[in-house]
Amino acid sequence: MHLKGSHQFNAPAHQIFKMLMDADTLARITPGVSELEETGPDTYKAIANVKMGPVSGSFSGQLEVAEKQEPESFVLKIQQNSKIGNVAADVKIDLEETGAETTTLSFDGKARLSGLLARTGQRVLSGVANTLSKQFFKALEEELENPAHQPA
């Protein structure tokens, strides 16, 4: 499954980059993620609950940040396993400053699904991925506007 999208933020690239490298912030703004624990440099253990149409599951696995080029880009390597199937994804994230205080974040990558997830979820999954990325961008936007924001 191809993952692709972009969003414009009213913030400089380095600020966004920093936020995305912060485990606490990331755990807060990523939809479904309930736990994000740093296990080493740039590697995290993640636990997420995702429900999409006929398929819902509790995922656990690894998240790794690679090819870091602050503040322009990095690659997110995701390996998440669940009883309903596994997800493996490599997503390149690019931050391009389009103005003094504006940055376009774009992502491009591929997710590979297996098991029940591939068999019955595929059809609805690109829609789900879209929704999730929109939620993520919205949360990131709020976080940028109010960096001190903490969940109630």
Place this chain on the structure above:
Amino acid sequence: MPTKITMTVNGQSVTKDVDARTLLVHFLRDNLQLTGTHVGCDTSNCGACTILVDGHAVKSCTMLAVQADGSEVTTIEGLSQNGEMHPLQEGFREEHGLQCGFCTPGMIMAAVDLLDRNPDPSEQEIREGLEGNFCRCTGYHNIVRSIQYAAKKINEPKKAVAS
């Protein structure tokens, strides 16, 4: 944690303890040994498990047994009255509306509901009415004829009375 439920199945009252997660179809098959109701899929598409709950066709795999507590349930085993076949059962036999017989109980129960709602359906209405029931053997051709046969049989005495 088992829950006690009571319902009327094919005219007889039954009371049983069931797991909260037990589907109605499994309750009928496993607890009541009413194996005429079949399981053909796990996504509620095929209709092999169709039964009547309070007179309406229900895919019994979409309902928990506990949800049917207090209901009146009719399965294929309870369709014939006093040893006489229901007009739909007769129609399926007369018009060769079944081959392997696996989809047949669900198909007939769906058709009972269909004819209840629309006693004189056109061919197109029958075909649309069977959208939720798969048959892999008959190509539906003779199932349509079977339902037409039953509709005619059910309507004839009514027409006779009316005239």
Place this chain on the structure above:
Amino acid sequence: MTNYIGKAVKRVEDKRFLTGKGRYTDDIVLPGMLYAYIVRSPYAHAKINNIDTSRAENMDGVVKIYTGKDIAESGINGIPTGWQVNFKNGDTMKEPPHPLLVADKARYMGDGVAVVIAESREEARDAADEIDIDWEELPAVANAKKATEDGAPLVHDEAPNNKCFDWELGNPKEEVDKAMKQAHHITTLEFTNQRVIPNAMETRAAIGQYEEATGKYTLYTTSQNPHLTRLLLCAFVLGIPEHRVRVVAPDVGGGFGSKIFHYAEEALMIWCSERLKRPVKWTSDRSEAFMTDAHGRDHISKAEMGFDKEGNVLALRVKTHANLGAYLSTFAPCVPTWLHGTLLQGLYVTPKINVDVTGVFTNTVMVDAYRGAGRPEATYLLERLMDTAALEMDMDPAELRLKNFIPPFDGVEQPGYQTQVALQYDSGNYHAVLKRALEMVGYEKFRKEQAQARKEGKLLGIGFSTYIEACGIAPSAVVGALGARAGLYEVGQVRVQPTGKVSVFTGAHSHGQGHETTFAQVVADRLGIPLDDVEIIHGDSDSVAFGMGTYGSRSLAVGGSAIVKSLDKIIEKGAKIAAHKLEAAEEDLEFAEGKWTVKGTDKSIAFGDVALTAYVPHDYPEGVEPGMDFSSFYDPANFTYPYGAHVAIVEVDKDTGYTKLKRFIAVDDVGNVINPMIVDGQIHGGLAQGIGQALFEGAMYDEDAQLINGSYMDYTMPRADDLPSFEIDRTVTPCPHNPLGVKGAGEAGCIGSTPAVVNAVMDALRPFGIKKDLEMPLTPERVWRHMQG
């Protein structure tokens, strides 16, 4: 009334199905029964580094968990294949092991890895969720052509380029090439005959039962051929004594080929039950069925047909890559070869034919016979070529066919027709079926309507398909020479009870075909007794002596003939007893209407009295054994060759690409017909499946060989409102070489219908000009894109 043959007798089996009293495998509950759940690979290709079952083992209700390692250590064999097709150079085909559960690596998504056995279905499933498997994913391949390319992932190390075999049939390549060079026109098509999923409405199930006290094993299974399953189970897989194994196939909810084969789960349930000393049941859910039932078709072909200026076919050249899946299923190697290549003569006099087939392993579930098995693929190829050629040469597609048909022959006065591809057709009048179909369509009138519709911007199309199939499978010596590892005769036993009632035991299992009625009609007619006096027994290896099962439209042609042979023996013996009782010479008697009569007199004795005498032989002919019970094996002299002409009329929505099938006309010749109602039903069902492949169905794999439409939410099954009422008729050309003159009707509808529908859509799209060929299924999206150019 003893005249049953040819009558639409209502089915005797219906009552139990209509009242919910059918008895399918999953309906069976045995005392002390356990439930199995199979843990399957989520990956199409992956190494198993470790399996941790410790958490699962301690869960409620769990009795035992076995993994592939336990299977390997027990020293049993894997699942065998029943057919051998070698490489052209004489090398033996590649036949890698197919273990009941894999220990080292999984080769398709759904490959069994472990089995959890628990006190209930739910507990087994819950525990399965707690098994931790450390997988190492490997690159996978699903496409048969790509799998043969250098560098493609290897499914089995012992099969380089994933080739199982390569195979050739027909005239030498050079001769075909030469004929092609002389062609005025060559039509070329490259296409995929897509993979379809059989989807019998009853999913597979198996119960293994081992009784320690008697040493007896019983397998209840959803099978089309219990005896063959027993043979493979005992002789090849588990090495258990066949005489202590009973295989029962009770009521079976459809098969369409997918239940012919011996599956791992059957052997596994017996194996588990032997260890646990309790019965163990496994029932597939639908998701599992999508992943693990053998699929059908999946050919990638290039086909070329050369014509002279007048439209006479000169030559046919075919190259096919056939997907076999990850392991060899029971009939897998023979489907794309001997059941496909041999049918490429079709109904045409094509003088030169060469077909070349490569059988390929991929990381997908096994591919094997699915209704038609090889013959639909051959028909699709020929009939798409014919309609496309007609279009390209600006000829009428019906006329092009009529021009190239083999002339009529009855197989008695005129000899059978020897094809270029090994077979000898039995009898046929091919012009008659197409002419009758054209009449039913109102062809000339339709073309006028079509022209008018096109003026109005409507996309109306007509498509033709004519086919021949090789059924009544099969003469044992012939198939033996072609690589079959079993004989393909059938067994029919007729036991006359002392009161004159008759029990018939047949090895041909019935799972929708209505054997209990059709066979009874044959028996009642021959013996002149009421239908009610006959009972047909099938599906239990402890009752039925032997059998090879139901597939390849063989039950009546082969199984029915075996019963007729036994009936002949009954009548012959009865005549001896009757002659004694009537004090007449045997040759002075005639048998009709259920009694033996001394010719020219009114002296007679009824069948029932003769039967009673046979069992109470007080006054009895000398040298004749008491009793009346005969068993016969019938091995056919040749295949049977049903044929027909199908015509589809469609309207394609210009805006959405949706194809509405408006009419479907089928004229089939299946030889003599015993029960026209049942034969019509078989045709209807076949048509729906063939149309399903053309318009709706198709397994889809992503680039990691994950099946991505493995549920009814994603895989489109034909529904009632997708199909029209069918217009069918038949001609009757008896089979000259079996006693009933029957040819078989089970697969005909599925073989002829698919190309007719595709041809009709292509015809409807003609106003858009001849463009790239369309791949099945012709979903609205595909058709719409095609129209956009």
